[in-house]
Amino acid sequence: MRRRAPPVCRAARIGLWWLLFFLCAGFSVDAASIDVKNRTLYSQNTAYCSVPGPVLISALDLKYDGNQQEFSFSLEVSSLESKANLDVSLTLYIYGENFVGMDLDLCTIMGGALCPIPSYNFTGSGTVAVPPSFASKVPTIAFNVPDIEALAVLNLTEQDTKQQMGCAQLSLSNSRTVQLPEITWSTGALAIAATATAAAATAWTDSLSALQWRVVDIVATMQSVAWVSMLTNIAPRVVHAFSLCLAWAVGLVAIEPVQTSILKTREATGSTDVDLMFAGLMEAQYSRLANYYPSEMLNMDKSAKLGTLDGLPQFDHVLSPRTLYAPNTGAGGEMDPGSPRANVVWALPMEPFSQAGAFFYLEAIPLSPYSAFLTVAVSWLLVLAVLLACGLLLVPVCVWWYGAPCPAAMRHGFDAWLRPMLLRALECASPPITTFALFQFVHSNGWVSHFGAALLCAALAAIWATVGLQQWQQVRRHGPRTLYYKNTSPYRADSAAIHYGSPSHPYRPRYWWFWAVMLLCAFLRACFVAIPQKHDYGLRQSLGLLIVDVLLLGVLIACRPACDKKGNMVMIVLTCFRLAAWILCLVLTTKVNIWGIPRAVLGIVLLAVLALAILYIFFVFVWDVSTALLSPRQRWSKRYADAETEPLCDAPGDTTLQAARDEGASRAETTP
Template identity: 25%
Template sequence: MFFSLARLRAAIFSSLLLSTSVAFSREQSLFTSSVTYCEPPETLLIQQFDVAYFAKNQSISFNISAASVQANVNVTANLLLNVYGIRAINITLDLCHILGGALCPLPMYNFTGSDSISLPESLGVQDKIPGIAFKIPDLEGVAQLVLTEVGTGVVKACVQATLSNGWSTHQNAVEWVTGGVALATLLPSIWHSLTPDALLPFRLIDLLLLYQTITSSSFLSLNYPSTYRAFTLNFAWAMGLFSTSPSSSLQSSIDRMRHLTGGKLANSTSASPVGLVNRKLSPYNFLGGHPVVPSPLNRRSIDTFDLSELANVTHTKILSTLASDSATQGGNVQTVTTSSSNVLQAGIPIFVNFLHIATANAFMTIFLCALILIACALGMFALGFAFVYFLGRQSSDRKYRSKSGYPSFVRAWTIRLALVLLSPILVFSFYQWTLKDSWLAILLSVIAFLVLLGALLYPTLLVLRYARHEGREALYNDAKYLASNGALYAQYRVPRFYFFLPLLVVSFLKAIAIAFIKGSGEVQVILMVILEGLTVVSYLVLRPSRTRGSDIFSTFLAIMRLVCTGLMISFVERLNVAPIPRVVIGLVIAVLFSITVLVTYVNLLINSGIERLWTGRSARTSDRSGSTNASIMEKGEHAAADKSSSSEHIGRPNNPTPDSGDQLDPGFLHPFLVSPTETEITSACTSNRTSATMTVGSLLPRRWSLTPLNSPTGSSQAHDPTSYNSHSNHVLARYSDTPPSLRHGQERT
C-alpha cells in the first residue's frame, strides 16, 4: 500500500514538474535550477527537488525528498508554467477526483525517491514544449505548484522552481580570453610607456575601463533580462569581482570579520541565487511580485494529462517511509515572499550574489583584490629598480644615467593603476556606506577612498598648477615632468591637456548614481544617459586627441556607451516592457558591447607596432642600400678632394664637417651609436679653422650630440611608423631641432 502511494506521489511530482526541467547541455533538456517556497509551508516540506526532462527520449529524471506533515488535508493542486511572462500551462487538479481518491486526504509520508521515467506519447509533452526552449540562452521559465485546501481556499503549500536549458551567455572561456588579452597587452604597454606619449598604455586603460563599463551597466536598479546579466558577468573580474565557490574560504573569512565587527546582513548562499530574486524581476516576471494563486471559486479543472497511464509505469530506487518527528522542517529550501528580508533586489545585490559573493561582502572582496594588485605592482617596481641599479653599477655612465628616469616611470604607472581602481573603489565604497554594516568594513572603505583620491588628486593639482605658472607647452617640453605625470594628459593636444579632468568627474558622478540612488532605477539610467551624452558632445566639440584617428576611436567608444545606456531605458520596471522585447534589447546591447570590445582589440594591435613585423624588413633593406650608396659616393668625393689638395692641406681630416648649407647625410650618423664628446668635436673644429684655406664646415651645434638623455621631442615621434624604418631616420627624428611646442601644435594638421 505504501509503495503504491509512493508511486502515485511520484506521478504527481513528475507531472507537476513536467515542464520544469534542465538543459544538461548539448542534449535538448530542461532542468530545475532553483527551488523556493513562495508561501510559508504548512503541509508540504521539501528538502531536495531536482527534476530534468530529456526531449530525445521524452523521459523525466528526478531526485526528490519531501514530506507531508499535516493530517486530514484535502487539497487541489494548481500547476503553472510561466515562460517569459507567458502562462504556457495553467491547470488545476482536484486530487480527490483522480487516482481513485488515493491523495484525498493527503497522506502523511516522508517521501524520498529518485528515478528515470519514460513518459507515454499520449501525454503529448513534446508538442507542448517548443524547440526554442532548449536553445535560447538563459531561459526565463518558472514552474509553480500551489496546494489549496478544499473549502477554505487556504494555501497549504506554494513551491516555485526556475528552469534552465544549460545555455548561457556567461562562459568561462570568455573570461579567460578577455583577461588574456589584457595581460598580453600589459608587457608591450610597459615597453611603449618609456616614450611618455605612446598610445598603447592609454589604449590598455581604455580597454580595462570598457570592461568595467560593461560590468557596471548591470549595477543599476533595473529589470535586466537574465541573458544580459549573464553576459556582463564575463567582465566582472575587471571590477575585482571573481567568481568564487560556495564554500570559498575567502568569503567565509569576510563573513566572520563582518559579524565580529557589528555586521548583521546575510551571508552568501551556496545555492543558486536565482531563487532569491525579487519575483517582479527576471526570470520570474510576476506582475506585482506575487505568485499566481488560483481563486477557489474560479479555478478550472483541466484534465489535459491522462495521469492514469503513469500508474502503470515501473519505478526503481523508490523509498517511502512513515513521517516522524525527526522529519526535516523545510530543509535548505528558503521561503521567498514580497515581505521576506532575504529577497535580492535589482542592481548590485543580484549581480554579486550570482558570483556567490554576499551583498555585504562586495566591498571587502574588491578591497582585498586591490591589495593583491597593489602588492604585485610594488613587487614589479622593486624588481625594476634592482635591475636598473645593477645595470648602473656594471655599466658605463651612459647606462647609469638612465636610472634617474625610473622614479618617473614608477610614478606614471602608479597613476595608471589608480585609474584602473577608480571605478571599483568608488562604487563599492559608496555602496558600503549605504549598507551600514560592519564598522571595520566602513572604516576600510573610507581609507581606500582617501588613498585613491590622493593618488589621483595630487598629480592632477600638480599638472594644473604647472600649466598655470609655466604654460601649457611646458607640460610637454619638460621631459621629466611629461614622464611623471603624462599618464594623465600626454595623449591630448596641448590646448586640451585638461581633458582628463572632466572624465574623472564623470566617473565620480556615475559612482554616486549607482550607490546612492539605488532606490530608483529610472533616475539612475536618466543620469547615466545625460553623463554619456555630455561625454560624446565634449569629444565632438573639443576633439582633444593629438591625431584624427585617436579622436575617431575615443568618440566611437563614447557613442557606443551612450547608445547602450539609452537602450537600457526599456529595463525600467515602471515601463512594464514585456519580457520577450526586453530579452531582444538585452541581446542587442550585448552584441554592441561585443563589437566595441573587438574594435578596441584591433586598435590595441595597431598601436602595438605589430605592422613592423612585415614592413620593417623591406624598409631596412632599402635604407641599408641607400646608406651604402651614399657611403660609396661620399668616400669617392673625399678621395678626390684629398688627392687634389694633399700638398697644400697636410693633416686635413678624411671626413670634414659639411658645409652649413648642406643637409646632414643620415649615413654619416648611422654607424655611430654614441657621438664623440663635446671636447673632441670642439678640438677638431678648432684645428680645421686654423687652416688658411679651410672654407667648409662650422662648429657643430650641441643639439647634434647623441646623448641618451630623454627628450620630449622623441616621444611625439614615437608613434610615427616611418620613424622606425631605419635607425638613422629614427636618430634624426628624435633629435630634430624643431621646438617641441611647435611639433605638438602641428600634429593636428
C-alpha cells in the first residue's frame, strides 16, 4: 500500500494550487483604463541653463494643451532692473530634434503686467493661445509615448539691447509612464512566489522539480533589466523608467533609516564623495544631455538657444524629487498657482557623461551612488536573515512531527532544506554584490565601504570555492552521479546530494560544474557594467556583454548541460533575450548615431524585449507549478516512502536504528 505524504507536503501541494490561481489573477492588466485622448505636456523639472542675469526665476511651471492649443503657465520671478521690457523665445526639443521655435512679447500677455518686468518678487499665472503653425509642428508621439524625452528652452531677451536676461530649461512629460507601482508589486510577487515554491519543492520532492532552482532564473532575468539601464548610453527614458521598477531585484531598496545610517557612517570614515546631486538637478543634467547631444546631429541648420555656462557659481541648495508626472495641477488638469513648487535649480556644467549610466540610475531611485554597495549588501543580508529565521521557525514543526526534540531530524532539515535555499539566495545575490563592489572600488572612497566590499567578496569567493572543492572531491572519489538524489538516498546522513549537491541539480551529471560557468559569466557582466562609467563607454560595455552571452549561447547549444530538454530550452531562450537586449544597446550607442524618433522606436523595442523576457520566465514558472501539481513524477517519491518506514529519531534505548537505516538506504539505492 502506497504511503501518503506527510501533512507538510500535502499542505505544500495545496499552497501551490492557490499560488497558481493568485498569480494568474494578479498579472491581468486592465488596458481599458488608458486614456488615449490626453494631449497635454507638463513641466516636470525646471533649471537654469545659463548664468542667471538681471531676471531671477524662482519657480516656473508650464502646461501645453494640444486640444485647446494653448500654454498655461505659473511663475515666480524678480528683476534687478526696473525698466526692462522682455521678449521670450521658446524652443521645443523632442528626442533631441528641434521641432518648434516661438517668440513672444511679454507686453502682450497678462494685460501688460510683465511690461516692464516688476523689480520685486512677482507671482502670477496665465494662458497664451498658440498659433496653429506652432501646434501643427508638435508630433503626435509627444502625447502618446510614455516617458518622452522633451525639453523646452526659454530665453529672456531685453527688447532694446537684445541682451540675454535669463535662460531656463523645462523637462516635459505627458503624464504617461511605465514606472508603475503595479509593475514593482507584480514582479515582487513573482519573486516571492518563486521563493515560496522553491522552499516547498525542496521539502516535497527529491530534486525532480525545476521549481527548486527556478527562482534563480527569475531573479537573474529581472536583474538584467537594471544592468541594461546602468550602461553609459543615453538610455531611452522609457527603458530607464521601466528599470527603476525592478531596482529591488538587485537589492537597491531606499529605506530611509538605512540610508541615513550609511551616509553618516561614510561621512565619519573619510568619504569625500557625500555631496551629491539628487532629483531636480540630476533630471536637468540628464535631460540636457539627452536632447542637446543629439541635437548637434539632428539640427545642423539650427542652433540650440542655450546660454553660456562659464562662470556659474557654486551654491548650496536643497533639492527634493518631483514625485508627480503632472505637478501643480488641479483635479481637472488645470494649473494650480497656489500649490507648492520646487525651486528652479542650478544646472552646473560638467562632463557630458559624468552623470549617466549607473550614476543617473542610482540617483533616480533616489540613492547615493557611493552608498549603493552598502545598500545592496544590507538588502541581501536581510534576505539571508529571513531564510535563517524561516529555518528556525521549522524547528517546532520537527518537534511536533517527531514527538520529541530530534537533533538528527533538525540536522537533516538543515542539510536538505536550509542549505540549498541559502545557496540559491547566494546565487541570486552574487551578481549585484560583485557589480557594486567593483563600482565601489573604482568610483568611490572611504575605508569602511572598501573594507566591506572586500570582506563580502572574499566571503562569497570562499563559500563558492568550498562548495566547488567539496563537489570535486566527491566526483573524483565516487563519480558525479553521487551528487544527485537518483543515486544517493536523501535520508543518508552522508549524502553528498544533500550536503552540497544542490548547485549541480539543474544540470546533467556530466556537467555538474556548470553552475561555476554561470557565476563566471555573471562576474564578467559585473566587470563590464560597473567599471566603465563616467564617460561615453556604452559601445565597449555593450560589445563586451554581447561577446559574453554569444560565447555562453554557443556553449549551451553545443553541450546542452541542463538536466532535461525544457531546462536547455529555458537557458537558451533567456540567453537569446539578453543577446537581443545587448544588440539594441549597441545600436543605441552614440557611435552608431541614431537619434530622434527612430531612437525612440528602438527604445520601445528594447523595453518590449526586457518585458517579454520577464513574461516568458513567468509562464515557465506557471508551467513548472502546474507540472509539480499534476505530473506523477513530481509527487511524493517512493524512495521517500520507503525511507520513512524507519524513524529518523532515536528511540530511547534503541540499538538497532543504524542497521535499519542502512537497510532502508540500500533499498532506496537499488530502487529503479
